[in-house]
Amino acid sequence: MQTVTLKKPVYQTQFLVLSGLSLLLVLITAISLSQGAFAIPLETVFQILLHQLGIGEGDYSSQHFNVLWQLRLPRILLAMIVGGALGISGAALQGLFKNPLVEPGIIGVSSGAALMAVIYIVFGSAFTGLTALFGAFTLPLLAFVGGLLCVVLVYQLASGKGQTDISLLILAGVAINALAVALIGLVIFYADDAAIRNYTFWSLGDVGGANWNKVGIASILILIPAAIVVSQFRGLNALSLGEAEAFHMGIDVQKVKFSILTFSALMVGAGVSMTGVIGFVGLIVPHLIRLVFGANHRLVLPASFLLGALLLAVGDLLARTIVSPAEMPIGILTAIIGCPFFIWLIHNIKNSN
Amino acid sequence: MLKARHIHFCIRKRPIVDHADLHLEAGEILAVLGPNGAGKSTLLKILSGEMPCKQGEVEYNGRSLSKYSPNSLAKVRSVMPQHSQLTFPFKAGEVVVLGMAKQVATPPQELLEEVMKETQCWEFRDRQYAQLSGGEKQRVQLARVLLQIWEIKPYPRYLLLDEPTSSMDIAQQHHVLAIVSRLKRRNIGVLAILHDLNLAAAYADRVALFKDGNILYQGEMDEVMTSSKLGHAFGHPVKVTRETDSDQLVITAKALINKKQHEFKTA
Numbered sequence: 132m133q134t135v136t137l138k139k140p141v142y143q144t145q146f147l148v149l150s151g152l153s154l155l156l157v158l159i160t161a162i163s164l165s166q167g168a169f170a171i172p173l174e175t176v177f178q179i180l181l182h183q184l185g186i187g188e189g190d191y192s193s194q195h196f197n198v199l200w201q202l203r204l205p206r207i208l209l210a211m212i213v214g215g216a217l218g219i220s221g222a223a224l225q226g227l228f229k230n231p232l233v234e235p236g237i238i239g240v241s242s243g244a245a246l247m248a249v250i251y252i253v254f255g256s257a258f259t260g261l262t263a264l265f266g267a268f269t270l271p272l273l274a275f276v277g278g279l280l281c282v283v284l285v286y287q288l289a290s291g292k293g294q295t296d297i298s299l300l301i302l303a304g305v306a307i308n309a310l311a312v313a314l315i316g317l318v319i320f321y322a323d324d325a326a327i328r329n330y331t332f333w334s335l336g337d338v339g340g341a342n343w344n345k346v347g348i349a350s351i352l353i354l355i356p357a358a359i360v361v362s363q364f365r366g367l368n369a370l371s372l373g374e375a376e377a378f379h380m381g382i383d384v385q386k387v388k389f390s391i392l393t394f395s396a397l398m399v400g401a402g403v404s405m406t407g408v409i410g411f412v413g414l415i416v417p418h419l420i421r422l423v424f425g426a427n428h429r430l431v432l433p434a435s436f437l438l439g440a441l442l443l444a445v446g447d448l449l450a451r452t453i454v455s456p457a458e459m460p461i462g463i464l465t466a467i468i469g470c471p472f473f474i475w476l477i478h479n480i481k482n483s484n
Numbered sequence: 485m486l487k488a489r490h491i492h493f494c495i496r497k498r499p500i501v502d503h504a505d506l507h508l509e510a511g512e513i514l515a516v517l518g519p520n521g522a523g524k525s526t527l528l529k530i531l532s533g534e535m536p537c538k539q540g541e542v543e544y545n546g547r548s549l550s551k552y553s554p555n556s557l558a559k560v561r562s563v564m565p566q567h568s569q570l571t572f573p574f575k576a577g578e579v580v581v582l583g584m585a586k587q588v589a590t591p592p593q594e595l596l597e598e599v600m601k602e603t604q605c606w607e608f609r610d611r612q613y614a615q616l617s618g619g620e621k622q623r624v625q626l627a628r629v630l631l632q633i634w635e636i637k638p639y640p641r642y643l644l645l646d647e648p649t650s651s652m653d654i655a656q657q658h659h660v661l662a663i664v665s666r667l668k669r670r671n672i673g674v675l676a677i678l679h680d681l682n683l684a685a686a687y688a689d690r691v692a693l694f695k696d697g698n699i700l701y702q703g704e705m706d707e708v709m710t711s712s713k714l715g716h717a718f719g720h721p722v723k724v725t726r727e728t729d730s731d732q733l734v735i736t737a738k739a740l741i742n743k744k745q746h747e748f749k750t751a
Binding site: 226229230231365368369371372373375376378379380381382383384421422425426427 | 562568
């Protein structure tokens with residue numbers, strides 16, 4: 132009997148936290164669907180959704196339907212999937228590097244992905260063979276390659292003998308970021324007018340360009356890796372004591388490292404290729420989860436996905452409404468919220484030492 | 485049996501462990517003693533499989549170390565390194581549970597309670613690991629490595645400890661060695677790097693004396709713990725006596741100066 136009583140609270144907390152976050156996600160989706168430059172009453176929102184599921188009668192105008200089904204729903208879903216990707220990859224990379232300051236943007240994964248994305252957008256005609264092979268997946272896959280190259284490079288620069296030197300890691304990230312930005316500038320310098328227009332659309336980022344096609348690709352390239360990363364929670368828990376200790380406990384350390392680096396880069400690459408670089412979500416989200424619910428990756432990983440999704444969904448709602456009918460790029464919003472948080476984090480670390 | 489034959493490890497051609505032979509039977513405690521920098525920790529890392537040795541071979545229960553996967557190795561040996569640092573806010577109890585992370589999602593409550601009570605860390609299981617004292621952290625780490633091999637198994641297992649009592653007071657030191665001694669009944673062999681010669685004399689069955697990457701002497705307590713052998717290994721005059729009532733060896737190091745001669749005197 133006793134074994135049952137101990138297990139219960141652990142699973143209960145996890146269940147409660149995850150279902151609470153999921154409920155909030157549904158709530159924000161409903162609100163977000165009805166709000167915007169063209170307001171749709173909440174009951175119409177539910178009518179359309181239910182009708183699409185084959186329930187009830189469709190008593191709504193085609194204008195309402197088009198705005199909701201073709202514009203808003205895909206962009207909300209894309210915001211959530213990308214936000215989740217940033218949240219969970221932030222949590223996984225922090226766990227792997229054993230440092231709460233790590234974020235896909237800071238260690239160069241995002242800018243590496245962005246560089247490859249820009250190269251493809253500008254010199255797309257040079258990649259016809261690849262495009263023919265991978266279709267709409269070409270851009271996210273190239274971004275993944277860019278992100279993976281950068282994260283492996285940074286990791287190699289900062290690690291040795293099973294330990295990662297955090298100052299080296301940040302320095303390597305700064306160097307990679309600077310190089311990527313310079314190379315992006317160089318690519319733009321050689322681009323023609325049409326390519327620059329394409330680039331500008333993409334770099335303004337945000338999730339405005341969402342459509343069902345993108346949502347589908349993002350689901351495949353993000354949800355599957357996210358599930359694999361969640362399954363690595365034991366390895367990440369063990370790694371928080373150190374690589375040697377994890378090995379002593381029976382963890383295949385190289386396998387865990389490989390899968391975390393690869394799948395984080397895949398998620399970030401896919402996200403960046405669709406929405407541009409959105410900073411700080413991967414930094415704030417896992418930190419908040421750990422602060423409130425503890426460090427067990429069994430909860431931290433899935434909860435970071437959900438909170439990341441929630442944060443970006445709220446960010447998108449704000450981006451669409453505060454300067455309505457215009458839209459603010461979502462990256463600006465996350466940076467405005469994220470930078471002060473980052474400063475607060477540094478301040479906290481300084482005081483705790 | 486844990487067996488190491490001719491293991492050799494060098495960094496930039498300087499041997500850290502120089503063709504050492506060592507064996508550990510299940511159900512005994514082997515104390516590894518020697519001055520700082522003698523290569524004891526490196527030896528432990530080679531035995532645990534953490535570092536590959538360039539020459540020689542390590543065998544667990546007659547099977548070469550290289551033939552074990554990390555997971556199957558974790559079932560026959562558990563390791564407690566000198567320092568383990570945690571970045572994230574884990575509770576003490578969660579750190580202990582990590583010891584079984586690979587085997588089950590949540591270890592049975594009785595098992596966890598038994599191990600944590602045995603190592604006297606049950607009462608602070610819900611406190612943050614980072615806020616514990618050095619000795620408390622070591623007890624939590626000990627509980628973690630014990631949990632990994634606590635359940636009785638039909639095959640012999642081994643526990644490798646690298647100075648498990650370095651941050652503990654004298655009562656805790658003896659308590660820990662007493663726990664470790666009780667593991668012998670569970671068919672577990674213990675190899676412990678120890679700093680305190682008297683602690684080793686009180687609990688170990690056999691001793692390996694290390695110096696400059698070589699095992700100078702290895703054998704029964706009475707054979708190895710002699711004034712001349714210890715003096716040779718540590719390069720310091722040491723006196724070994726035997727307590728008449730308990731038959732226990734007592735090791736005293738000779739003071740280099742006479743305190744009285746150096747007292748400050750007013751003229």
